[in-house]
Amino acid sequence: MRIGKKMSEKIKKVSVICAKGSLEDVYAALVMTNGARMEGIEANLFFTFFGLDAITKKKMNKLHTATVGNPAMAMPGGLPFPTLLGSLPGVEAGVSAMMRKEMDKLDIPPVEEFLDMIHAAGGKIYGCKLAVDMFKLKEEDMYDDIEGVITIGEFYEKAAGGQIIFT
Amino acid sequence: MAEKTLAGVTIEIDDNGYMTNFDQWNKEVANALAKENGIEELTQKHWDVIEYIQKGVKDGVNLSIRRIGKSGVVDIKTFYELFPDGPLKKATLIAGVPKPSGCV
Numbered sequence: 001m002r003i004g005k006k007m008s009e010k011i012k013k014v015s016v017i018c019a020k021g022s023l024e025d026v027y028a029a030l031v032m033t034n035g036a037r038m039e040g041i042e043a044n045l046f047f048t049f050f051g052l053d054a055i056t057k058k059k060m061n062k063l064h065t066a067t068v069g070n071p072a073m074a075m076p077g078g079l080p081f082p083t084l085l086g087s088l089p090g091v092e093a094g095v096s097a098m099m100r101k102e103m104d105k106l107d108i109p110p111v112e113e114f115l116d117m118i119h120a121a122g123g124k125i126y127g128c129k130l131a132v133d134m135f136k137l138k139e140e141d142m143y144d145d146i147e148g149v150i151t152i153g154e155f156y157e158k159a160a161g162g163q164i165i166f167t
Numbered sequence: 168m169a170e171k172t173l174a175g176v177t178i179e180i181d182d183n184g185y186m187t188n189f190d191q192w193n194k195e196v197a198n199a200l201a202k203e204n205g206i207e208e209l210t211q212k213h214w215d216v217i218e219y220i221q222k223g224v225k226d227g228v229n230l231s232i233r234r235i236g237k238s239g240v241v242d243i244k245t246f247y248e249l250f251p252d253g254p255l256k257k258a259t260l261i262a263g264v265p266k267p268s269g270c271v
Contacts, residue, residue, distance in 0.1 A: 035270060038253060039253050107231055120242065122247060
């Protein structure tokens, strides 16, 4: 029996768009793209607007999760996380660092290593031209193994024939 | 539970085609499973990966592509080249071990 034989129609290609720069949004995009490659699915990953932080060298390994305006935020143990506490200096950084540590325990790689894995797996990583221009990012500011900075039109060309996922 | 005969050996398999009794595994069975999954010939590099996976399962290691990439046996790019279209799924199937359940 071949792998996947039972499924009626296998997904052949996905193009994931990551438009937000919070830890959880970026990881959703990374897991979905890498997971596609793990299943033998062709995968593109397109970063735009604040999602570009994930491929900006200085920021990629220091992404934060929001401690204010995040209703799902809870204290360790499940108690509600007071919004006022989340607004104190250093709290968001501390919470984010703790989350990164917990992920590491689960063998989830840091952002840069995750991108390396996707690249090694044959996944294609792109930046959005409009957002790169807007944030005045230079090539040397960005993760080395992106395929290029492309327009939305080029993105649709590359996504042709597959599914598009917006995280 | 289904059975099928490969390379003269009757093997028990689960719904996804993974062997459920490792005692029935041998290199000829692995070769036949590889062929069924689009790998014409298992090279030494394939065998190195298969052995690493079998040892990992025996030792209770949670196998992931990341861990295999760091094993020193094979890098991630080569792993994908050796076992195209889903390296961890294919390599574990050929190695006769259960399908890994991780998301990364």
